[in-house]
Amino acid sequence: MGSELRIPYEDHDGVRELTDCLRYTLEGISLSFDRWNEEFVKGPGLYVAVVTGPSIERFADPMGGNEWPVDRCRSVCLDLQNFFETTSDVARSRDGAVVVSVDGVVQRRMVRFADPVPDECDDLAPQRTEYEDWMGSRHMSALDTSRRANVVATLTLSEETGRVSVFENGTMETAERRALGGEWNVERY
Numbered sequence: 001m002g003s004e005l006r007i008p009y010e011d012h013d014g015v016r017e018l019t020d021c022l023r024y025t026l027e028g029i030s031l032s033f034d035r036w037n038e039e040f041v042k043g044p045g046l047y048v049a050v051v052t053g054p055s056i057e058r059f060a061d062p063m064g065g066n067e068w069p070v071d072r073c074r075s076v077c078l079d080l081q082n083f084f085e086t087t088s089d090v091a092r093s094r095d096g097a098v099v100v101s102v103d104g105v106v107q108r109r110m111v112r113f114a115d116p117v118p119d120e121c122d123d124l125a126p127q128r129t130e131y132e133d134w135m136g137s138r139h140m141s142a143l144d145t146s147r148r149a150n151v152v153a154t155l156t157l158s159e160e161t162g163r164v165s166v167f168e169n170g171t172m173e174t175a176e177r178r179a180l181g182g183e184w185n186v187e188r189y
Contacts (some may be wrong), residue, residue: 001104010152010168015050015102019153021077022100023046023166026155027180029088030162035178044091047138048098049113053150055097060111063096068106076104091157097141102152113145132174134163142167 026046035041049056073079073086090098096110131140142154146167154167162177 015152018076018100018102018104019050019155019166020173021080022050022085022155023164025080025084025087026157026164030085030157030164031181032088032179043159043162044046044157045138046087046091046098046128046157047096047142048100048155049145050100050102050154051150052151052152054082054100056111056150059114059148061098062112063110063112066094066096066110067108068098068110070108074106076100076106078104091152113141115141116144116147134161136160139165143170143172146170
C-alpha cells in the first residue's frame, strides 16, 4: 500500500527544475574558478543531497559547526543569484553535505552521510554503478546516498578537478570541467 501512495519525486517537474538549478550552480562555480591547473591549489568543492520525507537523522550526522547560512539564503530557486553567491562561499569554506528538501528549502545543518549497513541494503535501490577511479570519498558517499529511498538526487563538485556529477538511484551522470557550459566554456576548444 505504501508504494502506491509514494509521490514519484524523481519525475516531478518542480524537483527536476530544482536538480537542474543545483547542477548549473555547481557548474557555474567550477567554471568561475580559474586556478584548477595550479599545483597545491584546492578549488571549491561541494556535496548536495535533495531529500524527501520526514528526516535523514537515521543515516546522517551533523558536521560540527559547518552550517548553511540560512539567514543569507534559505531557498535554491527563489533568488538564483543569491543562491549562487552563497553556494560559492560555502564551497570554499565549509565541509559536509548540504541538505535541500524537494521544495527547495536549504537546511541549516550540513551533514556526513553514513555508509549503508548490510541490514539496510534490502531497503535501498540496487547499486548499478561501481566506483570510478577518479572518485574520492565525497563522490562515493554521494553515489551510495543516492540509493536511499528518501534521497532523490545527490550532486558533487570536485575540489580537485572541477568535475560536476549528479547521482540518482545509484546511477551517475558526470562531466569533467572542460565539458561544462557547452560552447560558452572557453577551455573546451
